[in-house]
Amino acid sequence: MLEVLHSLLFSTLDAAPALVFAALGAMLSERAGVVSVGVEGMMRTGAFCAAVAALVMPTPLAVLVGMAAGAGIAAVHGFLSIRWRSDQVVSGMALNLVAMAGGTFLLESLYGPNGTPGITQLSRWNLPGLSHVPLLGALSGHSAPTYLALTLPFVFHLLLSRTPLGLRLRAVGDKPHAVATLGLSVPALRWGAVLGGGLMAGLGGAVLSTAVLDRFEQHTPAGLGFMALAAMVFGRWTPLGAFAAALFFAFGNALRIGLASSAPWLLELVPQGFLLALPYLLTLLVLALQGQRGHAPAALGTPYEQESR
């Protein structure tokens, strides 16, 4: 029993970083009032660029390339939604489609349909003191992103609730005109949040191809970006809430793998497709149960226009 729990925890912590980073990135952008449905596309681009970069440079550097790629996609989103005030959902979905098609095209024309060549994964760290403690031992043996994912939410929490920048970001997502009348720049704040969100989403994608897998695969990130959005909503647009929700979804994912391996008789009873869909069903269920709205930033999705006449 303990062993099962240990392995569930371990694979939860292995799967969590990508979701946590993407959820934090989406939250950052949305708290400033810019819808972040493009997070799936940013992840895919980050995953692809990191996998390709890792072929020619050390993997940790390749992760930075993946982050930059995510920010690049976010910059396009910023241009469309901040500079040109286009519909933010449409812009985000368009970028998702571009990343989906572009990733497939580049992958197939450069490396063939089976994914990029294998790369050196990020190294895993053993925490000698912990390895043999029951359950807590599940904390040991992960790569750097896992440990980062366990700390960054608290950093974001501090940033949003306890710094002047955080106050301004919250204000610009709720009432941009109030921020403008105080002489602060609405576009600058939103640009910062969108680019920061892109870096985080790119990091989430890069983690998939450098820590979870050792290559970029055809379907990466397979809807994890949307799951991250669900985590953000479930976590009520707060860093710690999104963190908890992302862990919960990662646990659902671990449960799927764990069930398939530890209880093979289950596969006799339920079709495998159902198990594969489990994390997604969990996401759907949670969002349906949460039901109520009203936690989203008030000006979310509304382009800021200074009413100049």
Place this chain on the structure above:
Amino acid sequence: MSLEDASLDIAPGELLAVVGENGAGKSSLMNVLYGLYHPDAGTFLMDGKPVRFKSPRDAIARGIGMVHQHFMLVPTLTVAENVVLGREPTKRGLLDLDRACDEVAATAKRFGFQLDPRARVDTLTVGSQQKVEIVKALHRGAQVLILDEPTAVLTPQESDELSQVMRGLVAQGRTVVLISHKLKEVLGVADRVAVMRRGRTVAVVRASETTVSALASLMVGEGSRGAAMTGVPAVAAGTQDAATGPVVLEAKDLRATGDNGRPALQGVSLTVRAGEIVGIAGVDGNGQRELAEVLTGLRKLDGGEGTLLGGPLAGLTPALAKARGVGHVPEDRLARAVVKAMTVEENVALGRHRQPPFARGPWVDFKGRRERTNQLLSGYDVRPNDPVVALQALSGGNQQKVVVARELDADPKLLVVVQPTRGLDIGAVAQVHERLRDAKARGAGVVMVSLDLEEVLALSDRVYVLYEGRVTGHFPRKDLDERALGRCMLGAEAGHG
């Protein structure tokens, strides 16, 4: 172009009022002073030296503060957070909220305001939110404070208090610029009055040397229409103390939930008879909007019962309301009354598009529609008098006239109007008011929700005051009193007369 050749000089330590009709350019001029808009031409001198403000940041740095007509507060933040936003005190890089609260409390105290710096802004009354706005400007060291239509949303008591605040600031050596269209109020508080018309400043006079009617003539630019501005007629024409017509609406203990999920109506009872105008007064957000929506079938009742034009109020849908003879002039006409991209005649047909003269069988009756529209446009003096122009090409006042014309043309038995003259110019206001009186004379029961107390006083035969979803006052015409209404609007119960 909303400003052309507007000039203004402001002396230190004075209270200058800027008056003018809607669209005369008052707010635009102030937004230029505050650095939000950029002038195409012209100069701006401060202390004799030319200055140019690229953004409000420059204006703030030069000691100019502005309280906007629509408050610029972040509702989810606290008073202190709103005040210090943009110049937050920090301790080791982190926000120092304790110091922010202390600073804000100190500023508030210095100018005699009672404010809890830790209260969330969305829990405050409108009057308190305005104080937060003023403190926000003063906290940034404003020497010149611009207030844009500050009393539009206040009760008479809150307005009095604001006048004292403004005089107090002037007494402390600050300069106050007050933008308003309420002439009586302006003359009571200002030192000088600047009058704007069509983007120009047409006169600057000392408040002690002018009268309401003189200012009104200057504002509209012609003697005749000025009379409409002088305020409330002492007794509105044709108002009566007790309507004796049949009851068209009888509602008991209505309860409904607002958009924010909180109870908006918490037991409202009211009666409306044919041939009377019943005013619904109150500070914005006390359930008036929800009440109007319940009466027109747009919002579901949570509880209570009533009879509306012979049928139950519970389960009312917009279609059912229309079929029973309810007319509706909603608050947000672009969202709920018209399709702005469609032509005027198409908008006139909306809602009755399946009946003659707008349809013949399953087909649109183009000729009938055109004729009826032309009649209405002439009858209601809509300009341009053109049935095929897109509705959005009309001014707000003319759009509203189209809506009122359409609703009254259906000969409603109960007419629900919400803020019928908001944003209209004086001429259009007078016409809409005239039409509402006509509807009453034809035997319709009229429920009029308005935030403008003058309008309520001018038109109503009876007035209910709503406060936090309850009726706190019920006044027949003869007992109507601005002060008493104001007290009920602030939550004090009055005897139900």
